[in-house]
Amino acid sequence: MRRTVFFGLALGMLAVTPLVGAAIAAQGNPQGSITLYNAEEMDGTGVTITTDVPNLQSVPADEGFDGTANDYAYSIKTVGQWQVCMDAGYETSCLIVDGEMASLGDNGGSVSSVRYLGPGNSAAAAPVAATTPQSGPLSVAAKEDDWQPMYNVDLFGNDYREIAYSKPGSTWKTCKASCDDDKKCRAWTYVAPGRTEHGECFLKAPVPEASESDCCVSGVKGGASSEGAAGDAAISRGLKRLGETAADALEDEANRAVDRKVRDIFGRVIGG
Numbered sequence: 001m002r003r004t005v006f007f008g009l010a011l012g013m014l015a016v017t018p019l020v021g022a023a024i025a026a027q028g029n030p031q032g033s034i035t036l037y038n039a040e041e042m043d044g045t046g047v048t049i050t051t052d053v054p055n056l057q058s059v060p061a062d063e064g065f066d067g068t069a070n071d072y073a074y075s076i077k078t079v080g081q082w083q084v085c086m087d088a089g090y091e092t093s094c095l096i097v098d099g100e101m102a103s104l105g106d107n108g109g110s111v112s113s114v115r116y117l118g119p120g121n122s123a124a125a126a127p128v129a130a131t132t133p134q135s136g137p138l139s140v141a142a143k144e145d146d147w148q149p150m151y152n153v154d155l156f157g158n159d160y161r162e163i164a165y166s167k168p169g170s171t172w173k174t175c176k177a178s179c180d181d182d183k184k185c186r187a188w189t190y191v192a193p194g195r196t197e198h199g200e201c202f203l204k205a206p207v208p209e210a211s212e213s214d215c216c217v218s219g220v221k222g223g224a225s226s227e228g229a230a231g232d233a234a235i236s237r238g239l240k241r242l243g244e245t246a247a248d249a250l251e252d253e254a255n256r257a258v259d260r261k262v263r264d265i266f267g268r269v270i271g272g
Contacts, residue, residue: 032080032116036073038063040103047072052115052193055088074108076101081120081171083192086110090194094214096151117192118171147225149176150234154213155189155220158204165198172217175201179221189218210235 038044038061047061047069059069076084077100085094090113095101098120104111149172163178172190178201179185187207191200192215207220212231219238226234 032078032082032119034076034078034082034084034097034114034116036069036111036114037075037077038072040075040108042075042077042100042102044074046077049114050116054090054113054115056112056114057088070112071109073111074104076104076111078120081117083115083117084111085113088112090115091214115193116168118169118173148228149190149217149219150210150223150226150238151217151228151230152212152214153189153210153218153231153234153238154216155187155202155204155208155210155218156213157208158187158206159202160184160205161203163201163203164196165200168193168198170199170201172219175217176219179203179219185221187218187220187223189216191216210239 033048033050035042035046035048037046045061045063047059049059049069053059053069056070056072057066057068060067061069061072064070064072073084076082076097078097081096081098083090083094083096086092086107093107093110095104095107096117161182163175165174175188175190179188182203184205185203187204189202189204191202193199195215210218212235223238224240226238229237
């Protein structure tokens, strides 16, 4: 299956709330919100958004350099899991943030689009261990003790079931649960909203080859946690246990073959 991600989701109705310097309320995603701060450590004036925004130039911010929330954020706090990208249209050095990211590092002052991915692991105000944004397309703020999938990884091919979600709120966790409940499933790939309105899930058997891709979040049943890594680093961590299990199986089979050979020789000696 060829996957080409198309972006351009409609911006919901906007309304101002008095809780922060500038706040955006929307009809969509009432259970999630993201607050952009124009200083590190969640300091400065916050702009709170509760809808997908493909171009933050549409969001007013009095302290923004151009009067908007574009290129505004230096730290972030979320309720739920949000994708944050450095260019409009959900492109370029995208991050997934779940909780607090006290510093965007080199990406500070560069955020241009945000969208809600679904409920997250962390409470609204609970600090989490955030990875420092790297040059790759995705970094993750996540609790260290939570199992994490392989972010920015596509397990391409071997699809036997495709689930196209029909309403908002589905996330990689929804996709993983479908795989966990299916005896045939060995791996899954979740495609975030963009190509379709509410995202997609692909269940796979056997486990296909993994590759780095901005489109997707993937996991292997029984695979190790990626520990919040993305791309090639996530592949290395997430497939480590799978490789160890395969190696152990090969070793066990070799040992059984030797044992059968010894028993056969011993049987002939005794019987001879």
